[in-house]
Amino acid sequence: MRAIVIDDERLARKELITLLNQLESVEVVGEAVNVDDAKEKIDQLNPDVIFLDIQMPEKTGFDLLEELENVPHVIFTTAYDEYALKAFQVNALDYLLKPIEPKRLEEAITRLQSKIESYTKSEVSNSTINQKKLTLDDQVFVKDGDRCWFVKLSNVRLFESDGNYIKVYFDNFKPMIHKSLNALDERLDEKSFFRASRKHIINLGWVEGIEPWFNGGLVVTLKGGDKIEVSRRQAARFKEMMSL
Amino acid sequence: MLIMNREKLYWTLQILGWGGFAFVIIFLASVSGGISAVQILPIVVLAMFNLVSTHFLRYIVKTYNWFKLSIPLLLSQSLLAILALSFVYVIAQILVNVVFNTLNPEEDFRILVIFATLFQAFLFYVVWFLLYFLFHFLDNYNTSLKYEAKINEIRLNHLKSQLNPHFIFNALNSVRALVDEDPVKAKSAITRISNMLRFSLMMDKKQIIEFAEELSTVKDYLELESIRFEERLQIKYLIEDEAYSYKIPPMMLQTIVENAIKHGISNLVKGGLIEIKCREGLNEDLYIQVKNSGHLDQAPSLKSKGDEGHGLSNTVQRLKLIYGGQASFRIFNSGNQFVITEIKIPKQNVKFK
Numbered sequence: 350m351r352a353i354v355i356d357d358e359r360l361a362r363k364e365l366i367t368l369l370n371q372l373e374s375v376e377v378v379g380e381a382v383n384v385d386d387a388k389e390k391i392d393q394l395n396p397d398v399i400f401l402d403i404q405m406p407e408k409t410g411f412d413l414l415e416e417l418e419n420v421p422h423v424i425f426t427t428a429y430d431e432y433a434l435k436a437f438q439v440n441a442l443d444y445l446l447k448p449i450e451p452k453r454l455e456e457a458i459t460r461l462q463s464k465i466e467s468y469t470k471s472e473v474s475n476s477t478i479n480q481k482k483l484t485l486d487d488q489v490f491v492k493d494g495d496r497c498w499f500v501k502l503s504n505v506r507l508f509e510s511d512g513n514y515i516k517v518y519f520d521n522f523k524p525m526i527h528k529s530l531n532a533l534d535e536r537l538d539e540k541s542f543f544r545a546s547r548k549h550i551i552n553l554g555w556v557e558g559i560e561p562w563f564n565g566g567l568v569v570t571l572k573g574g575d576k577i578e579v580s581r582r583q584a585a586r587f588k589e590m591m592s593l
Numbered sequence: 594m595l596i597m598n599r600e601k602l603y604w605t606l607q608i609l610g611w612g613g614f615a616f617v618i619i620f621l622a623s624v625s626g627g628i629s630a631v632q633i634l635p636i637v638v639l640a641m642f643n644l645v646s647t648h649f650l651r652y653i654v655k656t657y658n659w660f661k662l663s664i665p666l667l668l669s670q671s672l673l674a675i676l677a678l679s680f681v682y683v684i685a686q687i688l689v690n691v692v693f694n695t696l697n698p699e700e701d702f703r704i705l706v707i708f709a710t711l712f713q714a715f716l717f718y719v720v721w722f723l724l725y726f727l728f729h730f731l732d733n734y735n736t737s738l739k740y741e742a743k744i745n746e747i748r749l750n751h752l753k754s755q756l757n758p759h760f761i762f763n764a765l766n767s768v769r770a771l772v773d774e775d776p777v778k779a780k781s782a783i784t785r786i787s788n789m790l791r792f793s794l795m796m797d798k799k800q801i802i803e804f805a806e807e808l809s810t811v812k813d814y815l816e817l818e819s820i821r822f823e824e825r826l827q828i829k830y831l832i833e834d835e836a837y838s839y840k841i842p843p844m845m846l847q848t849i850v851e852n853a854i855k856h857g858i859s860n861l862v863k864g865g866l867i868e869i870k871c872r873e874g875l876n877e878d879l880y881i882q883v884k885n886s887g888h889l890d891q892a893p894s895l896k897s898k899g900d901e902g903h904g905l906s907n908t909v910q911r912l913k914l915i916y917g918g919q920a921s922f923r924i925f926n927s928g929n930q931f932v933i934t935e936i937k938i939p940k941q942n943v944k945f946k
Contacts, residue, residue, distance in 0.1 A: 357862075358821050361763075364770035383862055404759075406862045428762035447766040 350462065353394060354380045355387045355410070356402040356426065361447065365400055365426065368454055375458060384408035388416060398422040398461060400445075411497060414490040415526075418536075422465070423499075424457055482538045485554070491517055493524030502541070506555040506571050508533060510548050518575065543587060545569065546580040559591070599732075603651075607644055614717070615640035635693045642685050646678055647721050660729065675718040682714035683707060749800070749914050752907045755844075756793045757851055761786070764817045771820065782820055785813040796843035800915060804839045804871075804879070807846050808832070814847060815867065818854055825864025826854075836871040839879045841938055842915055848908055849883045849934050857887035857932060866931075877940040878919075884933045889926050905934075912936065 352375050356362045362380050369375045378394050381387035383405055391399065399421050403410040414420055425444035443457050483489070485503035492498075500519050507518040510530035516523045534544050545551050551569060558570035567579040567587060579587050615636050622628040622636075653659075653674065659667055690696035700706060764786055771779035792810045796802060812830075819826045850867065858865050865886020872880050905924065912920040919939040927933045 357859075358763075358767065359823060360767040360770040360774075360821065363774070364766060367770070367773070404859065406860050428760075428766060429758040447762055448769045449766075 350375050350397045350458070350465070351378045351394070352376065352398045352400060353378060353387070353390055353396045354400045355382075355405075355413070356380075356400075357382055357405045358402075361402065361426075364447075365449060368449060368451055369400075371451070372455060372458060374462060384410075384413045384416070387413055391417065391421065396421050397465065398424060400424050400426050403427045411492055414497075415492055417490075420488070420490050422461055424461070483536050484538045485541050485552075489517075491524050491526055493522075496524065498522070498524065502537075503552070503554060506552045506573065507575055507577065508542075508550040543583075543590065545577050545583060545587070549577050551577055553590075556591075607648065610721075611640045611644040611647075614643070631693065632695060635689045635695055638689050638693075639682075639686060642682070642689070643717065646681065647718070650674060650678060650718070650722070651725065654725075660733075671722055675715060675722060678718055679711050679714040682718075683710050686710060745914060749911065752911045752914070756789060760814075760818075760851065761790075763821055767817075767821050778820070782817060785817050788813050789817075793844070799843055801840040802843045803837075804841050805837050807841055807843060808836075808871075810844075811846050811850050811869070814850065818858075822858060822864055825861070826858055827864075827866045829866065829868040831868065831870040831872075833872045835873040836879055836881075839938065839940060841879070841881075842911055845908055845911065845936070846881060846883070849881075849905075849936070852905060853883050853885035853887075853932070853934065857885035861886060874937065879938045879940070880935060881938070882933055882935045884927065884931050886930060887932050888929060889924065889932050908936070912938075 352369060354362050354365050354369070354377060356365070359382075362382075366377050366380065369377050375398075378396055379390045381390045384407070387399070387401075401410040401413065401423055403425060404427070410425065414423065423443075426447055426449065427444060428447045443460065445453055445457060483502055485501070487502050488499045489502060489505075490497070491500055498519075500517065504519045505517055507516075508530065509516040509518065509523075511525065513527060513529070514525040515528050515530055515533060516525055530544075530548070530550060534542075534550055537550065541553055542550050543553055551571065555571045555573070556569055557572045560568045560570070562568045562578060565581045565584060567584045569577045569579055569587075571577065618636055619628060619633055622632070659670065662670065687696065687701065690701065764782070768779050768782045768786070771782060789810060792806070796806075815826075815828050819828065846869075850869070853867055858867065866884070867886075868882075868884040870880075870882040870884065874880050905922070909922050912922055916939055921937045922935070924932065924934045
């Protein structure tokens, strides 16, 4: 497992790298001192996991996650940051408290390894050709104000564009991300997500009912009750996709 | 417990008051011209009537919470109530006289006598009412004073800054790495951490301490932070000798310096400078300035609401509680590069011990 350590303090990086070097399964391929540095190194080295400090100058660890196109696995490292950790509403992410206990670190790595293995298995069975596309098993990082989520795409039923933002619908939440719907559409796997109209992308796994609408359009009902209009142009494609 | 006592007190006062009232009338009557046993009973019954009627008045006052009324409303309502009660008293007196066969129609039904009785009853009820409210207000005032003092104490204890746990754990983390890299430095860091922990445990009981004590803690703190930040943190002290003759609230300078690190240095990729300057003013007061690299985009919230953020509201409130209006606090940009936090502390006159 290839890892990058991101922390603004040299000694903190050194300490963590020393600990990681004692584990056989991990290879530290790089270290970064701030968010911009980290972004560059992640794009360059494409690590399996990043160890991420939350409090860093100018941009925080959360900012980094927001800026990344492809988020690798993340293990947060923090000294004492109830506030920041509370930000995570749904997925209790793995985090390590500094000074890091070697045993806890080992556990976190083991957990992550089994997670990665189950991922690769499902990827093989899905035989995803295009690795760059986001599948239902991928997680996206969403931050809205003080709250953050790592959401599995299979839990997202709907993306709705709203000005320069996209509302991400999952569970009872609909936080906004700063992105265009077109850009997102390109990155989503078209087998799982469908562009219903200029405003909406729906998760096909959540479709519950389909009714005809004016002008040859359709109205799709999602589990949970949201009703989304499919434009006439897309309706034909939709029927094609949903039929045998 | 307190409520029990107050209820007991009320009944004691009621019984003693109206009992005494009956006793005085009987005593005066017997002195002025002798009194027969037949005449005593109606007086006792009337006193009992007064006890019951004033108790009813109290019931009204309590259920409709007259304590909360505005003064004009309270005056008009109580006046009406007392007037009504006085009429009832007049009727009660006649009834009592009928029952005990002591009615003297020629005498007792004269308008003048009825008015006299009415006026007398009115006066008694007014006195009762005044006493009741006076007692109530005194009691209230007393408890609210005690309450205020207690609250202030709690508030002050609460405002005292504790060592920032974030700092402690980061420092320990750096020390862990130092153990391999530079054992001598690691040892001295451990000593500084224990100094700070000891200080923060001991100063808990004190409202003010020697300036020197606080400064040495701040020095320990900055030494530890410079292990973390390495070349990103420069430190400068400009301390006048006079400063050492002052006493200051514990952990106050420490909090300000911590803020300077948190919002200044740690937000800057390249780091910056912390400068601590202490000098005596003209009026026997101490000016403590902490200057740090950085910039204030907006004035930090000094009201207690901004819980997150600068933690400076605590400092402002503490200064106010300890020194009244004699201390002051400012935070401002100094050019584009620096932020200055300044407190002014008077030499003596600690308001709160």
